Amino acid sequence: MKSILLKIARVGIVTEPARPYSDSELEEVGAELRTVIDQRFRGSLAIRQVDAGSCNGCELEIHALNNAFYDLERYGVHFVASPRHADLLLVTGPVSRHMQHALKATYDATPDPKWVIAVGTCAADGGEFGVSYASLGAIENVLPVDAVIRGCPPTPLTLLRGLLTFLTRR
Amino acid sequence: MDVWAPLSDAHRAWMIELNRELQAQGVAIRDGTGSALLPAHLWEVGSHDWERVARAAHRRQARWAGLWLDDLGNGQLRAHAALMKHGGLLVLRTHLEPPDLSLPSQAHAFPAADRIERHAADLYGVTFKGHPDPRRWTRHQAWPPDTFPLRKAFSAAGDPAPATPPDADYPFLASPSPEVYEIPVGPVHAGIIEPGHFRFLAVGETMLNLEERLGYVHKGIEKIAEGRDPESVARLAGRVSGDSTVAHAWAACMAMEQALGKVIPLRAFRLRGILTERERIANHLGDIGAICNDVGFPFANYQFSRLREQWLRDNAAWFGHRLLMDLVVPGGVAHDLAETDAGAMRDHIAALRRELDELRPILDANHSLQDRLVGAGHLSFEAARDLGCLGYVGRASGFDTDLRRERPYAPYDEVTVPAVLRTEGDVAARLNVRYDEINASLAVIEQLLDRLHPGPVLADLAPPGRATEGIGLIEGWRGEVMSYVRLDATGRVARFYPRDPSVFNWPALEQLIHGNIVPDFPLCNKSVNGSYSGHDL
Structure with a gap:
């Protein structure tokens, strides 16, 4: 136990400032996000992530939002296990035809009002995979999409910015 | 310079012995040495000997490392199986011609071959004779069972329905009794992870069986x-x-x-x-x-x-x-x-x-x-x-x-x-x-x-x-x-x-x-x- 506490103390809080990025950029994005979420979502935004056919690259970076550097939860944003608890679906793609039904069912299970953000180049326009016998390409070919965050994959900072841009516009 | 270190003597000796054993059984092997498939060694065999070669390689403790088919565009299909031993790769190749697009399954000799053979069957329409589990694998409902996406005649765009139905009737191993309950999980999971389906058979908290159903992110x-x-x-x-x-x-x-x-x-x-x-x-x-x-x-x-x-x-x-x-x-x-x-x-x-x-x-x-x-x-x-x-x-x-x-x-x-x-x-x-x-x-x-x-x-x-x-x-x-x-x-x-x-x-x-x-x-x-x-x- 002592070694755990010592390690925690030695590492300290890495959450800010985000050193490798331009000073306080992350803090600024985060503070705005917090304000928006406080005002419009009563302090809490619940996200359900759905992989509709991605290569898993986008998932790795969405995961990174929960590490100590970005610590998404401090802004009141959290990932939930069920679409029934979600305000927002973060969908990665392309939508494989084998996932079309499951994606639609997940969307239908999400209570109104709800939003869909397409994450990643494939979700935006089909990316390397496009439309084929196996793929429906962009998310908007299957669900109404409210915003798009591009990147292959988008970095955690791009994801934060994309969330903020969408929420401030709402 | 060569990309690969020289083939080990152990692998060479292994291949010579395997070759000798198969020749003694009357298996005709055409050695494709000099092909561009380096670092692999290539053997062409008749399709009827496909399983026999696998069994002999299994007895000599090879590792089964893959199978892929290829449509040559002239009606002929070509199959390859990969066998590894002592760091050396031996590729078996055989040709299939209509009307007999079938191969003896290698999955009895090598359980590793099970799903890849099913994948090849779904996408090429080849029958793997004697396969222990002939259910479909990669194919759900996005294309009909009598069309085969990896044939050259099949266009990449395919002819899909506007809405692909769920793969609802896949024959999972069912619970044998009311005491054993089935737990279906997925394809959409609770975390930030990829989709797939898991079917558990459980008694109390103990898992008796897990059956995976993958193929949800098949992107062609x-x-x-x-x-x-x-x-x-x-x-x-x-x-x-x-x-x-x-x-x-x-x-x-x-x-x-x-x-x-x-x-x-x-x-x-x-x-x-x-x-x-x-x-x-x-x-x-x-x-x-x-x-x-x-x-x-x-x-x-x-x-x-x-x-x-x-x-x-x-x-x-x-x-x-x-x-x-x-x-x-x-x-x-x-x-x-x-x-x-x-x-x-x-x-x-x-x-x-x-x-x-x-x-x-x-x-x-x-x-x-x-x-x-x-x-x-x-x-x-x-x-x-x-x-x-x-x-x-x-x-x-x-x-x-x-x-x-x-x-x-x-x-x-x-x-x-x-x-x-x-x-x-x-x-x-x-x-x-x-x-x-x-x-x-x-x-x-x-x-x-x-x-x-x-x-x-x-x-x-x-x-x-x-x-x-x-x-x-x-x-x-x-x-x-x-x-x-x-x-x-x-x-x-x-x-x-x-x-x-x-x-x-x-x-x-x-x-x-x-x-x-x-x-x-x-x-x-x-x-x-x-x-x-x-x-x-």
């Missing part, structure tokens, strides 16, 4: 590769499985470079090695944290996800991409490493090593953590061997496969790769193998940095002027990645088959959960960490 990768140029296929290969982008891109590029008889610059080899080891470390760091998190030890998750993030930021700073995508390109690498960054990399390696040395005793001494990891999800050596398990899954159960050591390819022929092998076969062993492999990879990167002399990093690849083919084999972070590419005379890709190691590790999950409790399934699953996308293609 093999089909849409056709007609692309090498650069485009390298980009596609880099998205077969996003966490293995370096390994898949390298395997595909190696296959194309072999096909074109092109050797890339030395510095490019060394950089590819550094990128592959960085990818291995990043994934292992993430997995160690996630495994601990699945048993309620978030301290480790915070520490290891922090180390992973720092590692990825270094990737971005030195190579321009956090996950190292699109850096391995045909002919070399797209981004050189600056001299100052090489120095910084050494410093950061030393810093990571210090942190790892500090954290390890904390994990080892934590009884509540070890109580959940030790003994959980046990995979026997025999099961790992029979399923052909690769990477850390095999190496944690005493089944040792590592191309970097068995038959080094450039740049691994000039470095020492420390062997990592354990025999306990449980979740703890799979975690410890990862831990040791991080340290091994750090040592490999340092050796490669020592040899990173100035020079070009990219060579031109001229179109072949004739049809050609090649194989790539790379020890990725999950294990051996295999890639087959056939190029037409203009240099366009006529066939691309990437074989992810997950294909052989997913079935291990079905074995290692026996007797474990349902709540430990996420732990067992994370300890294997198969790629859905790499499996489904």
Whole structure:
């Protein structure tokens, strides 16, 4: 136990400032996000992530939002296990035809009002995979999409910015 | 220079003995030596002997390493099976002509062949006679059972219905009694992970059986590769499985470079090695944290996800991409490493090593953590061997496969790769193998940095002027990645088959959960960490 506490103390809080990025950029994005979420979502935004056919690259970076550097939860944003608890679906793609039904069912299970953000180049326009016998390409070919965050994959900072841009516009 | 170390005497002797035994049985083998399939040795056999060869190879303890078919466009199909022994690759090839598009299944000799044969059956319409499980596998409902997407006559666009129905009537193993209940999970899971379906049979909390149903993220990768140029296929290969982008891109590029008889610059080899080891470390760091998190030890998750993030930021700073995508390109690498960054990399390696040395005793001494990891999800050596398990899954159960050591390819022929092998076969062993492999990879990167002399990093690849083919084999972070590419005379890709190691590790999950409790399934699953996308293609 002592070694755990010592390690925690030695590492300290890495959450800010985000050193490798331009000073306080992350803090600024985060503070705005917090304000928006406080005002419009009563302090809490619940996200359900759905992989509709991605290569898993986008998932790795969405995961990174929960590490100590970005610590998404401090802004009141959290990932939930069920679409029934979600305000927002973060969908990665392309939508494989084998996932079309499951994606639609997940969307239908999400209570109104709800939003869909397409994450990643494939979700935006089909990316390397496009439309084929196996793929429906962009998310908007299957669900109404409210915003798009591009990147292959988008970095955690791009994801934060994309969330903020969408929420401030709402 | 040669990309591959010379074939070992042991492999040569093994192949000669196998050949002699088969000849004695009356099996006709046409030796395809001199083909472009280096480093593989090629044997052409009659389709009726397909299983007999597999059985003989199995008796001589070969590892079954893959199967791919190819439509030559003239009505003929061609099948290939890959067998590994002593680091040498033997490729069997046979031709199928209508009306008899069938092959004897190799899945009785090698259980590893089970799902790949079903995948080939779904996509080519070939019957594998005597297959122990003839249910469909990759095909759900996106195309009808009497059409076959990888036939040349099938267009990549296909003729899909506007809405693909769910695959509701797949015949799962059903509960034999009311006391045994079925738990369906997925394809949409509770976490931020890929989709797939798991069907449990459980009594109380104890899992009696797990059946995996994959194929949800089938994106037609093999089909849409056709007609692309090498650069485009390298980009596609880099998205077969996003966490293995370096390994898949390298395997595909190696296959194309072999096909074109092109050797890339030395510095490019060394950089590819550094990128592959960085990818291995990043994934292992993430997995160690996630495994601990699945048993309620978030301290480790915070520490290891922090180390992973720092590692990825270094990737971005030195190579321009956090996950190292699109850096391995045909002919070399797209981004050189600056001299100052090489120095910084050494410093950061030393810093990571210090942190790892500090954290390890904390994990080892934590009884509540070890109580959940030790003994959980046990995979026997025999099961790992029979399923052909690769990477850390095999190496944690005493089944040792590592191309970097068995038959080094450039740049691994000039470095020492420390062997990592354990025999306990449980979740703890799979975690410890990862831990040791991080340290091994750090040592490999340092050796490669020592040899990173100035020079070009990219060579031109001229179109072949004739049809050609090649194989790539790379020890990725999950294990051996295999890639087959056939190029037409203009240099366009006529066939691309990437074989992810997950294909052989997913079935291990079905074995290692026996007797474990349902709540430990996420732990067992994370300890294997198969790629859905790499499996489904």
